[in-house]
Amino acid sequence: MSEAADTGGLWPDVQPEAARRLLLAAVDSFARLGYHATTTREIARTAGMSPAALYIHYPSKGALLFEISRTGHEDTLALVRRAAAAEQDPVARVRTLVADFTAWHARTHTVARIVQYELHALPQPQFEVVAELRRRIEETVREVIADGVAQGVFTVPEVRTAARALISLGVDVARWYNERSSTAPEELGRQYAELVLAMLGATRGGPQP
């Protein structure tokens, strides 16, 4: 697979192994050819399986896209909620949240691109499921920022726009990041965390992790 490096750790729990292999093959095919131009035949071929074997696990390429998008969004929602719950101090919260969110989008950039850019290829009911996960991610980020504003730690002109900008910064990493990027995902996460804290008007150089 062309960019297998960043998908190795994905779907560790998906069983049977053939289903996991199909998800990885779908990511590889969508990344190479684009979602619209990808056939289930191509995905099966990439997974080293017959088209008939694919249909045992997934009824369509749309079902594979949905599974990739749903799990990708569930992962990032979990990560954002974990950061919000683990820390009390708004600065420490944002630092952990942005560092983890950014590093995820760098490390998992191939999957993240598919998840973001093929969103509108999802059939309406599946789109709604993913849209709801996205609303929860945004909501959690807004709450974290609003809480910091309420505590007098952050100063932002508009919580909604600041939340958008925070998420945007992390998501867009998936667009430009690749294996040749000179900054490691974790280091990029740390740098972005400091930039976002400054953006939120937090005093720079607060307590380091």
Added chain:
Amino acid sequence: MSEAADTGGLWPDVQPEAARRLLLAAVDSFARLGYHATTTREIARTAGMSPAALYIHYPSKGALLFEISRTGHEDTLALVRRAAAAEQDPVARVRTLVADFTAWHARTHTVARIVQYELHALPQPQFEVVAELRRRIEETVREVIADGVAQGVFTVPEVRTAARALISLGVDVARWYNERSSTAPEELGRQYAELVLAMLGATRGGPQP
């Protein structure tokens, strides 16, 4: 056309009119179907022309993608350079640059998405032309930030990462912005300019435009 609203002002100088109509039809088709799944036949149909008439103006759909990408990048490079040249004060420079760059990506989001997401579909020589424009955009932004750092007006951990983040914020607007967004492109530009100035460690609430 489905999202004609944000393409109306594009390519005002392209002559003859048929060539301009083909560019608009290509944007519409790529946005609806994805680049890979779009045929020249579909582009011609959308423009109300025959496939043979298309080939008079563009030899391939790749040539249309290149024209869209090249002009999109030339527009944003011009805008970034204009902002850098128009202002002396680093804060005023960044304010104008981010406001214009962000508003462009909101207003022209359909074109911006194609320009960004289908970059790797370009044949190598054409890709190189666009990559060079991108390097110049990044370079200009880096210079503007570095100049502010040198003048003691900005404080950033890493000029390169800060430039990436500034560009990223603007570019990603194209991904999520649509006709139903409640914030107008110019207002979003103003809000983003203030967020970026804070991100660069500039004193918030410096002289307003």
